[in-house]
Amino acid sequence: MASLVAESRVRDGGEPDARARLAELEVALADEIRKSETLARVNQAVASSTDIDTCVQVVLDGAREIIGAAFGAFFYNQLEPDGESYALYRLSGTAPEAFASFPKVRKTEVFAPTFENAGVVRSDDITQDPRYGKNAPRRGMPEGHLSVRSYLAIPVATRRGEVLGGLFFGHPEPGRFSPHDESLVMGLGAQVAATIDSIKLNAGAVAELTQRRRAEERLKFALDSGRMGSWDLDVATKAYEASDLCKLNYGRRPDETFTFATLIETIHPEDRPRVLAAIESAIRDGTEYDVEYRVVHPSGELRWLHARGRAAQTADDGGVRRLAGVSLDITERKRAEERQKLLVNELNHRVKNSLATVQSIAAQTLRSVAAPEFFRDAFETRLVALSHTHDLLTRESWAGASLREVFDVELHALAGEDRVGFTYPSDVRLNPKAAVALGMGIHELTTNASKYGALSTPNGHVAVDWAIEDGVLRLTWTESGGPPVTPPARRGFGVRLLERGLAAELSGAVELTYDTVGLVCQMALPVRALEP
């Protein structure tokens, strides 16, 4: 190519002297080689530039050197806010200040072909060009403009035809730019366009990637804060991707490999068919995957998981390609639900038992009262006694109560409470059942004492003694100072409760002795039946 150019020059020049021709050819060749080298260097620099500034600058400097332009400029095909001038982007061969004082480049007849991608404008003397000086108000270059006679302008357009801007070269002397220069710069222009395009696309991709990464970070933060694991199942290959938290949910370390098969194995065998059916249905019908199930960690620990997901990607044939979602360890919630269920059941049981107890008190009070008019008082007093023991137990969340406390609540409402003396080495803890039974028994003793026994007279006295011997609580209730006592003609509710009921319930023995000095009640109850 270099020789062709040299020949044309020679032909044009028309110098007959062979030696001079040879010298001229050598100079032309050297010049051509230099241009080629520069072009190669510029091409490489353009191709490897990662930002538009560098790319444009390299091209301007390189092209100016190759074609011997005094200066070069790149204008963006982007109208300034004034709506008619173009944005100067880069300069070569002159300081930016050289342009600063001039009006902006406008879409004049000289510039229009470039920005409209209508082709190259090359002129040996632009001031002589028919398109020059047509536009008001200046009709030509403004005063003090860099002197331009030789002019070369190349549109920088993408292959899609989008004009990114224009490369402009000038020289104060006319006739400096040859058709060969034109073709060289055109090639560079095309390359700049391609590079800018690719940099822009790349920047877009980078921005999108950054945005996606940020979104992923936000999602991960949200998932981590909610202790949610995320997962993704390839429906066809069963390839399974699990986040660290997801692996943790199945008792796996983040660095362990965790396959779909391992996941299914980790699910409790009883729950496995249900989970598989849910997965299948989500894949087949696109329904939401929402299932709670148990997993057995490698350590043997049983945990509850809640997994939710849905078809994340649909294949061309309409089938599901991926199923993705989250998993959450809900063991604590499940345990709380279980506890609550147990509590409600237990409460129901207690209420039903209490109703049966009240039913019994009512039935037996009715049997034992001499006349119906005494029923109400006797029944209500017993109901209140039962309620007092319940209050006592509720204070300790039904964990139990102490024997002395049970005595105190039953004696509290009673006049002459201070006439009951206690002697015991230590208090005794009672389970709720024993507390209720003893509470009723003590209630019958105190009621009887205040109606007919030691507490029915001002001088009577009750001594309560207890001690534990060989695992047996031996308790004695001894009345004295009351009216003379005789055994009752018929066994009432209290006697029956103490001698039969209490003895049977607490696997011990209760004996009532009607001593002339006063009633004596002796209890022998095994501690194992009393302990909480």
Added chain:
Amino acid sequence: MKTLTSLKVLVVEDEALVSMLVEDMLTDLGCTIVGPAAEIEEALRLAGSADIDAALLDVNLGGRPIFPVADALKARGVPFAFASGYGEAGLTDDHRGATVLQKPFREADLRRVLETLVGQTA
């Protein structure tokens, strides 16, 4: 069909007041009471060897489930019913479907249950 009169009924109940009520009801129905047992050991002993026609079992004896006693009765072919505040929900899978008297119950309920139990063996 056997009548309830002279029917020997094992009572297993750990609450004195409830036990007294059941005893009264059974007495009114003409039955003979075996027990009452308030502890599982005593209940097992009676279930295994006592002369009984039927049994009424409290499901929970001081926190211990009654089911070993039920199993012993089943082995002997003695019909029984559970008496429970839990209702049928308190039963293990083995005994689901067994006769349950939900506490509190009326004497008429007890009579009906006993008649059904006795009818099973007649």
